[in-house]
Amino acid sequence: MSLLEIAGLRGGYAAADEIVKGADLSVAHGEIVALIGPNGAGKSTLLKLVAGLLKPSGGDVRFKGRDIAGQSAPAISRQGLSFVPQERNVFGAMSVAENLVMGGYIDGGHTRQRIADLYERFPMLGEKRRAAARTLSGGQRQILAMAIALMNAPDLLLLDEPTAGLSPRAAEELFGTIVGLNRSGVAILMVEQNALEALSVSARGYVLVQGRPEREGRAAELAADPTVRDLFLGGKSQPMLGDNGERSHRGMGGST
């Protein structure tokens, strides 16, 4: 049984304006899955429909075998599915430590222990525990955002464009962090603009076009697929061609 099973999912910001038009997708336990596609394909909307931030107008969303479609975002989160928004994903005026406490608000338990664990996993957070979140760099802020989401010990993280706005170097580091997280047992479904980079760390991928998955498959195969490459080479993926060596190197990490 898959951890997350989506069938025929439809929905958008308004009933009259369906952005996701019948999506089928699954994530297995402990898997990294990349959701890629051109701008406006509905990738982020799909994540929000799954996370409960938008109400689906049709279709099934099953998490750990239970139907969660239409439930509130906190209710879904309590069952072990944590969503990390792309923007405004930390409490800027509050300290790093307070951000983590707020992340634990959702289930209220084990807060101290989990914060200690997160400081161990991300020493940067421990060093900056008293710093206001808005003073962190872009990459550090994304790590804090993920740490907030980890505070209720989820089985699945939904990441909405985690590397958006980061320098190539910071993006690469963050992908490394995501792989590390995944190795600790958390399944990850991520939406990414840096498509080929994302595929290089993922086990499987989906290419979403106009609200429907046009292709799915093993990440390495998708990354090598000429039509997929064409889809992204027209856009911003030019720099990624330049570091083939980098990618194949990290491709090994992604296959775990």
Place this chain on the structure above:
Amino acid sequence: MIVVQALVNGLVSGTLLAVPAIGFTAMFAVLRFPNFAVSGVATLGAFAGYLAYGAGLQMAGSLAAAFVAAGLAGLLFDKIAHLPLVKEGALPAAIASIATGLVLENVVRLGFGNEPRGYDRPIARDVFFGEIRVSPQQLETMGLALALMLAVFAALAFTRIGKAMRATADNPDLAALKGIRPERIATLASLIGMGLVGVGGMLLGLDSSIDPLTGTRILLSLFAAAVLGGLGSVPGAVLGAFLIGIAEELSVLVVGSQYRAAVGFVAILAVLTLRPRGLLGERAF
């Protein structure tokens, strides 16, 4: 020496002004509109405290009565009049809150008439520090105001619900995602914010007398303090209150007491022109 005396007086009035300014700015941070009903609510608090004190309660008990009466009245009007309008924007809610202030002012007028009333406090000899004169009653009210402020800061910094309130002011969407219920935080903000405004009305009335316009007279100073410090910032409101309090006292030396009220206007004008986000910016507590 007269300047030093004015500074001391300014510190005293700034401390008292800081209490309602914290309430005003905290409500703005969570509810996202300037609640001008603080004028009427401050008056209501002053009279509730007056009744409690007259009935034999101690000063702390009377301040508690002011807090509860003002908090409940503020919450009621937020629920029935202001918050339903916030969805249309901050301006309609702000305008409705001006009306609420007028309603409360006239309810008090209906009950107590226009004559000024004084808290019947025992008379005490002024204390002199060198040539600086302070009344023991001023010291007492200042102490109470400072204790209350410390309690508010401690609650916001260390309690779970205080942190949840700051989180909601900071990033409402993420707070809701983490299971913090926005309606609950809004209720708390109305209750505590307006409670502080009521206590502030009483503290400021203790020094002189109270009448139905007590709250209206401090509205401008209070708003100026919050804007000066940065709307939505609690430390900013305290800083703004001290600066406005001191500037008002000093202005009396320079331009005479009839222009004292101009200080608030000048401060607001200067902040909006030079630093629209206020001295501390919107740091949300």
